[in-house]
Amino acid sequence: MVWNAIQSMDCHPSAERVFHNLQKGQSKVSRASVFRILGDLSDEGRILRIKMPVGPDCFDHRLEKHYHIQCTKCGAVADIFMETPGILRTPENLQGFTLTGIGIVYEGLCPHCQ
Numbered sequence: 001m002v003w004n005a006i007q008s009m010d011c012h013p014s015a016e017r018v019f020h021n022l023q024k025g026q027s028k029v030s031r032a033s034v035f036r037i038l039g040d041l042s043d044e045g046r047i048l049r050i051k052m053p054v055g056p057d058c059f060d061h062r063l064e065k066h067y068h069i070q071c072t073k074c075g076a077v078a079d080i081f082m083e084t085p086g087i088l089r090t091p092e093n094l095q096g097f098t099l100t101g102i103g104i105v106y107e108g109l110c111p112h113c114q
């Protein structure tokens with residue numbers, strides 16, 4: 001049910017928005033369950049969890065490699081499909097960390113806010 005809600009919400013919803021969407025559908029599922037199930041689904045790779053620079057994590061049903069742009073005014077998120085940006089290099093000194101990934105979210109003003 002939670003997974004289906006994500007599929008039907010083509011807007012990179014936060015966990016809170018998924019919960020409200022399910023409530024509108026008369027679902028009795030609790031907020032805690034929705035948050036836990038979203039975590040499980042992203043751990044299983046069935047949805048993506050996107051850490052946003054501003055605001056809560058978003059969830060995405062599109063699993064193919066892509067990037068995101070977020071409106072700095074209203075927080076709307078859109079998909080950007082492109083090759084890995086050429087400016088990215090692996091740092092020479094990772095301060096003892098093991099690199100597991102990198103998060104890129106572009107920022108801008110959405111058509112509505114311009």
Ligand SMILES: [Zn+2]
Pocket residue numbers: 071072073074075076109110111112113
């Ligand atoms: Zn906007």
Ligand SMILES: [Zn+2]
Pocket residue numbers: 012060062066067068078079
């Ligand atoms: Zn996306």
